[in-house]
Amino acid sequence: ETGVTQTPRHLVMGMTNKKSLKCEQHLGHNAMYWYKQSAKKPLELMFVYSLEERVENNSVPSRFSPECPNSSHLFLHLHTLQPEDSALYLCASSQDRFYEQYFGPGTRLTVT
Amino acid sequence: LAKTTQPISMDSYEGQEVNITCSHNNIATNDYITWYQQFPSQGPRFIIQGYKTKVTNEVASLFIPADRKSSTLSLPRVSLSDTAVYYCLVGDWGLTGGGNKLTFGTGTQLKVEL
Numbered sequence: 001e002t003g004v005t006q007t008p009r010h011l012v013m014g015m016t017n018k019k020s021l022k023c024e025q026h027l028g029h030n031a032m033y034w035y036k037q038s039a040k041k042p043l044e045l046m047f048v049y050s051l052e053e054r055v056e057n058n059s060v061p062s063r064f065s066p067e068c069p070n071s072s073h074l075f076l077h078l079h080t081l082q083p084e085d086s087a088l089y090l091c092a093s094s095q096d097r098f099y100e101q102y103f104g105p106g107t108r109l110t111v112t
Numbered sequence: 113l114a115k116t117t118q119p120i121s122m123d124s125y126e127g128q129e130v131n132i133t134c135s136h137n138n139i140a141t142n143d144y145i146t147w148y149q150q151f152p153s154q155g156p157r158f159i160i161q162g163y164k165t166k167v168t169n170e171v172a173s174l175f176i177p178a179d180r181k182s183s184t185l186s187l188p189r190v191s192l193s194d195t196a197v198y199y200c201l202v203g204d205w206g207l208t209g210g211g212n213k214l215t216f217g218t219g220t221q222l223k224v225e226l
Contacts, residue, residue, distance in 0.1 A: 105155060
């Protein structure tokens with residue numbers, strides 16, 4: 001238990017669906033991150049939020065839309081995804097940007 | 113960005129000491145070296161972090177030579193449960209106000225057998 005929770009743990013969605021991934025951290029951290037991990041590939045940093053402000057967007061397609069309503073919660077809204085978007089989506093938080101990151105268990109997403 | 117290079121995989125046996133070396137030839141003055149561990153279908157977990165010389169905690173040791181162009185993660189007396197992917201990251205932890213983009217490489221798959 002790292003203090004970072006993610007829901008749902010597993011999600012299957014069609015290409016025309018809209019869904020959201022939720023991340024919550026109970027550590028009092030100021031920075032939160034979304035990562036994508038595809039099979040046999042390195043983790044890809046998608047978005048970084050610091051004090052609820054998005055500070056990094058690493059060329060992620062617009063079908064992924066992050067939201068950070070407060071420093072404890074982070075969402076990833078998904079719409080019209082492609083099968084190649086199937087992956088493990090990991091949320092992390094840290095005290096400040098790029099300090100030690102604590103990862104959640106991830107959401108295993110399958111796009112059919 | 114300081115790029116890191118690690119072996120793709122390593123094999124060991126229970127009770128052995130495992131040393132995983134990471135090369136980071138273009139490490140910057142403000143960069144720290146950090147290692148993470150990841151089990152299948154889980155998020156990475158912080159193991160250890162250092163800047164120079166040697167750092168030790170209850171899990172591992174980190175050896176960093178004077179030129180800091182490489183580092184070695186040392187796991188004493190590994191067990192089956194240490195089978196995982198180990199990532200070496202190099203970056204500025206925001207201490208200078210800017211902060212580098214930290215990138216996870218492909219990591220080293222450690223397999224521990226009986």
